[in-house]
Amino acid sequence: MLLATWNVNSLTARLPRVLEFLGTHAPDVLCLQETKVGEAAFPTEALAGAGYAAAHLSGGRWAGVAVLSPIGAAPFDVVRGLPGEARAEEARWVEATVGDLRVASVYVTNGRALDTPTYEEKLTFLDSMRARLATLASGDLPVFVAGDFNIAYEDRDVWDPALFVGTTHTSRPERERLDAILATGLLDAFRVAEPDATGFTYWDYRAGMFHKNMGMRIDLALLSARLGPRVVRCGIDRDFRKGLKPSDHAPLLLELA
DNA sequence: ATGACTTTCACGGAAAGA
Numbered sequence A: 001m002l003l004a005t006w007n008v009n010s011l012t013a014r015l016p017r018v019l020e021f022l023g024t025h026a027p028d029v030l031c032l033q034e035t036k037v038g039e040a041a042f043p044t045e046a047l048a049g050a051g052y053a054a055a056h057l058s059g060g061r062w063a064g065v066a067v068l069s070p071i072g073a074a075p076f077d078v079v080r081g082l083p084g085e086a087r088a089e090e091a092r093w094v095e096a097t098v099g100d101l102r103v104a105s106v107y108v109t110n111g112r113a114l115d116t117p118t119y120e121e122k123l124t125f126l127d128s129m130r131a132r133l134a135t136l137a138s139g140d141l142p143v144f145v146a147g148d149f150n151i152a153y154e155d156r157d158v159w160d161p162a163l164f165v166g167t168t169h170t171s172r173p174e175r176e177r178l179d180a181i182l183a184t185g186l187l188d189a190f191r192v193a194e195p196d197a198t199g200f201t202y203w204d205y206r207a208g209m210f211h212k213n214m215g216m217r218i219d220l221a222l223l224s225a226r227l228g229p230r231v232v233r234c235g236i237d238r239d240f241r242k243g244l245k246p247s248d249h250a251p252l253l254l255e256l257a
Numbered sequence B: 001a002t003g004a005c006t007t008t009c010a011c012g013g014a015a016a017g018a
Helices: A011-025 A043-051 A119-138 A171-183 A189-193 A224-231
Strands: A002-007 A029-033 A050-059 A065-072 A075-081 A093-098 A101-107 A143-148 A186-188 A219-224 A233-238 A252-256
Touching: A002 A011, A002 A101, A002 A143, A002 A219, A011 A029, A011 A043, A043 A050, A050 A075, A050 A093, A065 A093, A065 A101, A065 A189, A101 A119, A119 A171, A119 A224, A143 A252, A171 A186, A186 A189, A186 A224, A189 A219, A189 A233, A189 A252, A219 A224, A219 A252, A224 A233
Parallel strands: A002 A029, A029 A101, A101 A143
Antiparallel strands: A002 A252, A029 A065, A050 A065, A075 A093, A093 A101, A143 A219, A186 A219, A233 A252
16 A cells, blocks of 8 residues: 655645646545645646545645545545634644544644744644544554654754754754654654665755755655554655656655565 | 746736745
8 A cells, every 4th residue: 555745835826736646656646735726726626647546635826735636536535624623724734534544634824933923833743743643543444644744753854954053844842743753653754664764855946955865854654553464665756856847845655564 | 136937817926935
């Protein structure tokens, strides 16, 4: 079983690359973030042409999340929005059942800077996530929650930790909240498969950052701990950060036995 | 270098990303 997550930075702009991805990897689940598409403009037909159905929450110009799966195993029991979140209109959380997995696609608030209200909102959003995931952990289905967490969990998850002192993404409160999320019974699948590797999922478009591998690991695939023994591999497909009109994020893929 | 790139909305340039 192949699960994937990808911040596409506009599903409209990235549709050719997304269709390419579906054709290349044929994932059983693909979580998308930053779809940046209005509800009515969501490319349902184009995805159906590739054999995929979507459960999505679309906020218009910004954010937006989706869970894709093959039409024959379409997402159901969809929950749009995160209980308790302050700004539901930002469209940052969608949940659905695919097969016997409870799947959530999440795009965590960026936070901008430590002294801004959006940083406080980021921490609150993460608290709401922890509460929701604790609820899901008490359910029958194992959980796959994946997306752009906008947190680099450890210093090795950014190209130069010294540059991030006093900024978002590496601050202690953010990392502590990720600890709390993991403590609901989830594994960071990339670290299960690659305990020692440096693996980035995001590189700024500017200044040749990708070619210099000045990136960050901020996209995560979290998995119920009971599925840990089924992790075969987890890796980043850097080819989708290359070529024609790439996203600034690369997709993260997780194979389960 | 107080930048560098890309997207949306809208038709110039702001806002957002991280």
